[in-house]
Amino acid sequence: MQNLEEFRKEVKEWLNDNCPKSMRAGANPSIPIDEVWGGRKAEYKNPESKLWLDRMGAKGWTMPTVSKEYGGGGLTAEEVTILNQEMFAIGAKGPLLSFGIWMLAPVLLEYGTEEQKKEHLPKIIKGEIRWCQGYSEPGSGSDLASLATKAEDNGDHFIVNGQKVWTSYADKADWIFALVRTGPKEPKHDGISFLLIDMETAGVSTKPITLISGKSPFCETFFDDVKVPKENLIGQQNAGWAIAKALLQHERAFLSSFGLASSMGSGRDLVSIAKKHIGEEDGKISNGFYRSQITAHKIKEHAFGLTLKRAKDEGGKASATASMFKLYGSEHNKRRHELMIAATGINGVAWDGDEFDKKDKDLTRAWLRTKGNSIEGGTSEVQLNVISKRVLGLPS
């Protein structure tokens, strides 16, 4: 306990000395806020964003529990709690957003060789290398294991050919972790390998995808005779599917830690929108039909929120119902946006120009973006399959 109090004191002092003022709550609002993803191509509007990342990265506190030999903070769970509390106390901004931290690093720690951990983890932790995820393909969506991007064994290296899709931020990333087919003759789950590929290698190219909502972070990524050294293979050749699934669990864990419903789309309040655009009589939304539709939705959201809380209070049982949370989180979000644009009327389908408010134009785009919610990360239909088979035990 003495040690923990000592640690708290050190953390407090270090943060006080090292966390730039613009990275704390109450910073001058005129200083631009960077969304810091790190990497070789990173650009910073505020140099203090970079300074804060470098300082936290050097301490290994972007992944505080990882051991120091891999560049982590080497902290215990109790010490991490203290670090979080002290950062929260001064309103310190998180220094780094990173698919490397959320998805790849946990998998490297479990499946990587000593050399691979030493090579890649420190760069993830310092934010020097930005990673993207190469999973889906044009022909492999829900049926991911049917993926066709092939990696041919060519002695000390693989030759990779194929295409990935929905690779978020591939145009800004330095490396990609990709699922490739190394065993074309094996059953589909037994011919997949987990490969790390430097995006600067000759033959790798990316192209951004424009969604129905406009610009997006999604890209297509192409591999044309890309030479990848064998040392970049994680785990055994043709044994990548287990790693792929482990990584998906980490992905879901970080997605749910963001709180699905609130992080997706517009956070505007449905009832105030309805009162503003439809009208208000005696404090009520003046159109009874809209009011009942909105209420029915609000009741469902209330019960869903209580269900998230109950799962937390029950502790640990959440994994059985993770599919339900994904399903309802995305379906409710879609419904909420449908009700928002309906309540906003003509302005709810505004696209461009000075005649419309920015927030209404943003709402139109947010509504369109939610259409992807029930597709990305496993479609609603896949979630229903999982519930009926794994939870209810219905036969295949």
Add this chain to the structure above:
Amino acid sequence: MKLILTEEQEFLRDTARDFARERTPVTHFRSLRDNKDENLWDKDIWQEMVNLGWSGILIPEEFGGSDFGVAGISVILQECGKTLTPSPLFSTGVLGAYAISNFGTKEQKEKYLPKIVSGEITTALAVDESSHHDPSKTLFKAEQKASNFLLNGKKTFVIDGASADIFIVLARTSGNSGDLAGLTLFVVESSIDGIKKIKLDMADSRNYANIEFNNVECSNEDILGALESGGETVERILDIGRIAMSAEMLGNAESAFETTIEYLKQRKQFGVVIGTFQALQHRAAEMFCEIELTKSAVMAAIHGADENSNELQRLSSLAKTIAGETLNLVSNEAIQMHGGIGVTDEYDLGFFIKRSRVAEQIFGSSTYHTERYANLSGF
């Protein structure tokens, strides 16, 4: 507020589960219905429930109860709901016990509570007067004559009203239809002059009655709570009742759902079990999710009641709305997924759909509570 049960509540639930399985499986209800039992609940079974202490769960220890709270009685009702156990537990152990324990005078408590605990009397709450629940529209009159009141009017859909010894009746002492103000609750013994009970035969084959009051005399001592505060008082009693009924409805839904999933795993058509069909799997998965949401709403409401939450009214309307919608969904789907056998009287599922629609009407349908939720939320 943690949305889990305490050990004590889990114990009550397990006891009730065993009791319902062993003493009151659905065949028990079926035989009462088939034999046109006078009360539509069994006196000996009720006495067994009383002996387990269930009629006294909402009654303070000084009057012989256990004071285990709304969560305690609700988990029991949920288990009873799984086997459609008919008994006066809701009318007496929830409504009567709660009303008198919380709003009764010292004399009323001493007079009635020990008798509820011992099973000597059952009670009924008489609120509704028309086909749609709305306490504010009460017209039933209590006219002051010197120090007495004369009660006149007709109450309908009084749960266990055909057999109750005591009525708690909502009457208008002033004001007009639509006002919750001007209402007063009276405790009246059902045997006194001027009271006529007319049995109602409802789809769920439970005990209901219309009650006519013809110049029934009451005194100041018979008022439950204060004169003219009956609107607020009855709303509180009703909310506890709505929450407990939601728990029973959740039990109904869980049971019909479980039966259906078992059937999907056994019934073969086209040479395969029908549970392999995705058209049925997805609908089953949706029912599972709706039941999970209902569990959470009921859990929040029962704890909200025991913790005297300032959200109690909203949680009560939330629970009653969701429980009603979920039970309607599940009882409909259960029948459809069973096919022909689901619509036969010989099979038990019909009891569930009949019970579901009557239970939905008890103290406000899902539509009523959706509207109430909207009003309470400022939508």
